[in-house]
Amino acid sequence: MAIYIARVFLNPQKTIMNFSNSKVLIRVDFNVPLDGQFNITDDTRIEAAIPTLKKLLEKNNALIIMSHLGRPQKKKNEDGSINVKKFTLEHVVGRLSALLGTPVQFANDTIGEDAKAKSEALSAGEVLLLENTRFHAEEAAGDEQFAKQLSIMGDVYINDAFGTAHRAHASTATVAKFFSKDKKAFGLLMKKELENAEKVIKNPTRPFTAIVGGAKVSDKILLIKQLISKVDNIIIGGGMAYTFMKAKGGAIGTSLVELDKMQLANELIALAKEKNVNFYLPQDSIIADSFNKEAKTKACPSDEIEDNWMGLDIGEKARTEFSDVVEASKTVLWNGPMGVFEMEPFAGGTRAIAHAVAYATSQGAFSLIGGGDSVAAINQSGLNEQVSFISTGGGAMLEYLEGKELPGVAGILND
Numbered sequence: 001m002a003i004y005i006a007r008v009f010l011n012p013q014k015t016i017m018n019f020s021n022s023k024v025l026i027r028v029d030f031n032v033p034l035d036g037q038f039n040i041t042d043d044t045r046i047e048a049a050i051p052t053l054k055k056l057l058e059k060n061n062a063l064i065i066m067s068h069l070g071r072p073q074k075k076k077n078e079d080g081s082i083n084v085k086k087f088t089l090e091h092v093v094g095r096l097s098a099l100l101g102t103p104v105q106f107a108n109d110t111i112g113e114d115a116k117a118k119s120e121a122l123s124a125g126e127v128l129l130l131e132n133t134r135f136h137a138e139e140a141a142g143d144e145q146f147a148k149q150l151s152i153m154g155d156v157y158i159n160d161a162f163g164t165a166h167r168a169h170a171s172t173a174t175v176a177k178f179f180s181k182d183k184k185a186f187g188l189l190m191k192k193e194l195e196n197a198e199k200v201i202k203n204p205t206r207p208f209t210a211i212v213g214g215a216k217v218s219d220k221i222l223l224i225k226q227l228i229s230k231v232d233n234i235i236i237g238g239g240m241a242y243t244f245m246k247a248k249g250g251a252i253g254t255s256l257v258e259l260d261k262m263q264l265a266n267e268l269i270a271l272a273k274e275k276n277v278n279f280y281l282p283q284d285s286i287i288a289d290s291f292n293k294e295a296k297t298k299a300c301p302s303d304e305i306e307d308n309w310m311g312l313d314i315g316e317k318a319r320t321e322f323s324d325v326v327e328a329s330k331t332v333l334w335n336g337p338m339g340v341f342e343m344e345p346f347a348g349g350t351r352a353i354a355h356a357v358a359y360a361t362s363q364g365a366f367s368l369i370g371g372g373d374s375v376a377a378i379n380q381s382g383l384n385e386q387v388s389f390i391s392t393g394g395g396a397m398l399e400y401l402e403g404k405e406l407p408g409v410a411g412i413l414n415d
């Protein structure tokens with residue numbers, strides 16, 4: 001991984017600045033949430049792409065934009081056809097046009113007659129949005145022929161869709177094969193995501209603390225393993241903490257547990273010890289008599305949970321201990337909540353950690369929040385402006401931090 005990452009930043013052709021007077025085929029992530037009337041309820045993803053699109057327009061380029069929206073192949077009409085009404089990217093045209101401050105044309109197909117005719121007729125400074133790439137099953141299959149049809153619409157290719165960079169799809173990865181190295185590049189959003197991930201993984205100012213939470217150990221094994229060789233402190237919270245607690249011989253009641261991962265949990269603890277990494281588990285928990293916001297609750301040590309009670313948040317002692325570690329850190333990476341933060345009685349632990357991350361940042365630490373639920377948690381705390389960087393790509397950031405090669409990144413860097 002080290003080799004290909006180094007090339008991202010050493011090669012100036014990997015920025016978008018070099019392209020002018022070209023037809024730019026660009027992959028973005030406009031997979032926005034819609035309400036029942038198909039109004040956009042959160043346009044964060046569209047906004048995130050605007051700097052790249054504006055920069056390209058300033059340089060006299062014509063833009064042919066590709067994106068997916070939802071999962072039209074999984075949610076077809078009863079007769080097996082695509083539900084165009086629900087999944088058309090036409091829903092995005094108005095908002096995109098308003099944010100860009102310029103009209104946006106729409107092609108009612110992705111590689112068909114309309115897309116071809118409109119992309120051919122496109123002049124400098126004009127913008128064309130193609131219909132949902134996932135209307136074609138070939139998109140997710142990474143199909144070469146489909147990718148080739150997309151590629152012929154542009155002189156150059158830009159990938160600014162970090163959120164889908166971990167997928168080897170036609171418009172995110174395969175299409176890049178049809179452009180030579182000097183004709184493809186990352187967009188500004190993608191570049192910023194990669195640079196921030198790099199800052200944490202390759203050049204962390206120490207002490208470096210990783211906070212890993214969420215439901216299951218099995219989802220985060222690779223991340224924890226990878227981090228143990230890089231961090232000074234690793235803090236484990238959320239449901240996954242109880243698998244570690246049980247593996248150490250504790251009583252965890254009916255808390256979330258993965259019995260088949262207990263040996264692995266012990267191996268991770270041993271690995272941390274071997275590498276001199278401080279491994280923190282929550283000393284105490286907020287426990288409940290059911291998985292419910294109306295449940296009876298009390299606090300107790302995390303390894304002494306009574307039968308029929310479950311740990312749904314970290315307790316006061318754990319909050320203090322974790323916060324002390326985070327506040328003394330100079331690099332902080334956070335992925336996953338400390339408890340069931342969606343229910344107010346179990347949101348306090350996650351909120352305490354959010355405050356500690358914000359405090360560390362105010363003292364000069366670099367903090368990166370990666371992963372869908374930790375992003376929701378930091379937003380819920382109202383502290384999103386007080387951390388260094390919030391990743392837009394949950395799964396993609398997780399895989400990148402796990403040390404995996406992302407197909408969307410490799411596509412730009414490879415020949």
Ligand code: AMP
Pocket residue numbers: 213214215216219237238239240256311312313335336337338339340341342371373374
């Ligand atoms: P993940 O997607 O793996 O980051 O997990 C996030 C989910 O984990 C959230 O929906 C939380 O409600 C859930 N979660 C966190 N702590 C616990 C816990 N102690 N017991 C059950 N679920 C939890």
